[in-house]
Amino acid sequence: MAPLLEVRGLEAQYGWTKVLHGLTFSVEEGGITTILGANGAGKTTTLRAVCGMVRTRGEVTFDGRPIAGRATEDLVRLGIAHVPEGRGTFVNLTVEENLRLGAYARGGAGLGDDMARVFQYFPVLMERRRQTAGTLSGGEQQMLAVARGLMARPRLLLLDEPSLGLAPLVVREIFRIVRTINREQRVSVLLVEQNASLALRLASHAYLIETGRVVMSGPAAELRENETVRRAYLGY
Amino acid sequence: MDILLQQIVSGLATGGIYGSVALALVMIYEATDIVNFAQGQMAVVSTYIAWSLLNAGVPYWAAFVATLAVSFVGGLLLERIVIRPVEGAPVLTVVIVCIGLLVIFNSALGWVYSYIQKPFPSPFPDRPLRVGNVYFGAHDIGALAVTILVLIALYCFFQFTTLGLAMRAAAQNPTSSRLCGIRVGWMLAIGWGLASLIGAVAGMMVAPIVTLDPNMMAGILIYAFASATLGGFTSPGGAVLGGLIVGVIENLVGTYVHFIGTELKLTVALAMILIVLLVRPSGLFGRTAVHRV
Numbered sequence: 001m002a003p004l005l006e007v008r009g010l011e012a013q014y015g016w017t018k019v020l021h022g023l024t025f026s027v028e029e030g031g032i033t034t035i036l037g038a039n040g041a042g043k044t045t046t047l048r049a050v051c052g053m054v055r056t057r058g059e060v061t062f063d064g065r066p067i068a069g070r071a072t073e074d075l076v077r078l079g080i081a082h083v084p085e086g087r088g089t090f091v092n093l094t095v096e097e098n099l100r101l102g103a104y105a106r107g108g109a110g111l112g113d114d115m116a117r118v119f120q121y122f123p124v125l126m127e128r129r130r131q132t133a134g135t136l137s138g139g140e141q142q143m144l145a146v147a148r149g150l151m152a153r154p155r156l157l158l159l160d161e162p163s164l165g166l167a168p169l170v171v172r173e174i175f176r177i178v179r180t181i182n183r184e185q186r187v188s189v190l191l192v193e194q195n196a197s198l199a200l201r202l203a204s205h206a207y208l209i210e211t212g213r214v215v216m217s218g219p220a221a222e223l224r225e226n227e228t229v230r231r232a233y234l235g236y
Numbered sequence: 237m238d239i240l241l242q243q244i245v246s247g248l249a250t251g252g253i254y255g256s257v258a259l260a261l262v263m264i265y266e267a268t269d270i271v272n273f274a275q276g277q278m279a280v281v282s283t284y285i286a287w288s289l290l291n292a293g294v295p296y297w298a299a300f301v302a303t304l305a306v307s308f309v310g311g312l313l314l315e316r317i318v319i320r321p322v323e324g325a326p327v328l329t330v331v332i333v334c335i336g337l338l339v340i341f342n343s344a345l346g347w348v349y350s351y352i353q354k355p356f357p358s359p360f361p362d363r364p365l366r367v368g369n370v371y372f373g374a375h376d377i378g379a380l381a382v383t384i385l386v387l388i389a390l391y392c393f394f395q396f397t398t399l400g401l402a403m404r405a406a407a408q409n410p411t412s413s414r415l416c417g418i419r420v421g422w423m424l425a426i427g428w429g430l431a432s433l434i435g436a437v438a439g440m441m442v443a444p445i446v447t448l449d450p451n452m453m454a455g456i457l458i459y460a461f462a463s464a465t466l467g468g469f470t471s472p473g474g475a476v477l478g479g480l481i482v483g484v485i486e487n488l489v490g491t492y493v494h495f496i497g498t499e500l501k502l503t504v505a506l507a508m509i510l511i512v513l514l515v516r517p518s519g520l521f522g523r524t525a526v527h528r529v
Binding site for chain 1: 404405411412417
């Protein structure tokens with residue numbers, strides 16, 4: 001089966017500084033793929049490059065269609081929901097308004113059903129639906145960010161470090177929900193993480209990047225067993 | 237007592253107009269960090285459009301609605317054509333562009349319509365309204381009502397429609413808005429259109445009071461700045477309330493403090509800007525801006 005997202009020779013730069021040096025990777029339909037790497041390796045930039053949020057070169061195809069150079073606003077209409085670094089929550093808007101915005105590109109048909117479904121995964125958001133998002137805890141805001149992404153009915157969910165700044169228990173809870181969503185909604189996931197041990201347990205396929213290049217890739221189970229990965233990223 | 241009540245109501249009427257222009261300023265400032273110095277002058281252009289329509293024999297409310305439509309489209313186009321290219325430019329660049337617009341509109345109006353003051357009709361009866369022993373100017377009451385209606389309509393638009401929600405989102409977090417598929421550029425343009433529309437209402441409501449000439453809004457823009465500063469440049473509701481407060485204070489001070497009278501009224505507005513900036517720079521309802529360095 002052809003991969004849902006295929007990226008070839010991806011380069012990206014901020015000003016004069018090149019951050020990605022020809023990245024090649026792919027995301028299988030229905031699977032969870034993770035990109036691991038240390039701070040500054042280019043993980044976030046990779047997702048931003050896929051979504052046209054930074055100047056890039058290289059080939060990006062989604063569902064067989066080239067999407068490189070497409071405007072960020074269009075990607076969600078093609079079926080890619082990006083949950084950005086730092087969650088990107090609209091802090092002055094209510095939880096419900098945040099979710100409505102998630103469905104904005106679809107024109108809002110079936111809004112009620114989708115919201116009900118999202119509340120099943122994240123019951124706490126149901127309780128807080130009338131609160132402004134800024135009053136939520138970090139974990140709840142991350143849940144809201146994922147929920148907002150789901151409201152777009154995406155085929156591919158891009159998650160940028162959902163574990164950032166959260167307590168380990170909360171992170172585990174969120175990862176568990178992501179797995180459930182992946183199974184039940186048939187949403188493919190591309191997860192970018194610093195927390196390698198959790199990410200490798202969740203994902204089926206993994207890429208390891210260092211300074212903007214893929215240095216290793218394979219089934220997640222294989223990377224987990226790899227000596228180098230274990231020493232450098234898993235810490236035992 | 238009766239005079240006090242009259243002065244308060246007439247203060248609220250002009251205050252509503254200051255508040256509207258202040259709201260237009262705040263809307264654009266919130267979305268783009270631009271202080272649109274041309275806001276008042278744009279409103280004068282709208283008012284002249286209304287004047288031309290009325291002169292051509294169009295009934296008042298038809299001319300009113302047509303002016304709103306033209307103003308909306310005009311504001312939208314202005315953003316797309318003139319402001320868009322300087323989006324993200326240094327503050328001074330944008331300020332100069334706005335002042336340039338002000339000067340161009342002002343001169344163009346003077347050229348086309350001359351600088352001679354023109355009477356502008358009020359849609360409300362000449363006869364004052366009598367409540368008990370107190371007489372209220374019908375135009376004051378009418379203008380206040382129109383202003384309030386427009387504000388309620390705007391509130392409902394922003395609060396209850398998807399487009400309004402998208403516009404609030406775009407003003408707050410452009411990056412996340414793009415990820416949600418919101419076309420942020422267009423939201424900003426619509427914001428300019430709405431601001432221009434609000435200004436048009438303010439212009440048409442104030443023109444019967446001050447008579448129409450190309451410099452009509454110069455003083456009112458300063459009152460609007462006082463209103464926005466008082467209410468807080470980051471708070472739409474605060475700007476409107478600030479406008480009402482400024483309007484009432486201006487009127488009362490003009491009536492009861494004799495050395496100020498009508499000539500020094502504008503000084504009151506400037507003094508209020510100064511005091512607010514010294515005592516509470518974020519205004520009554522504004523947020524304090526925190527910048528990470």
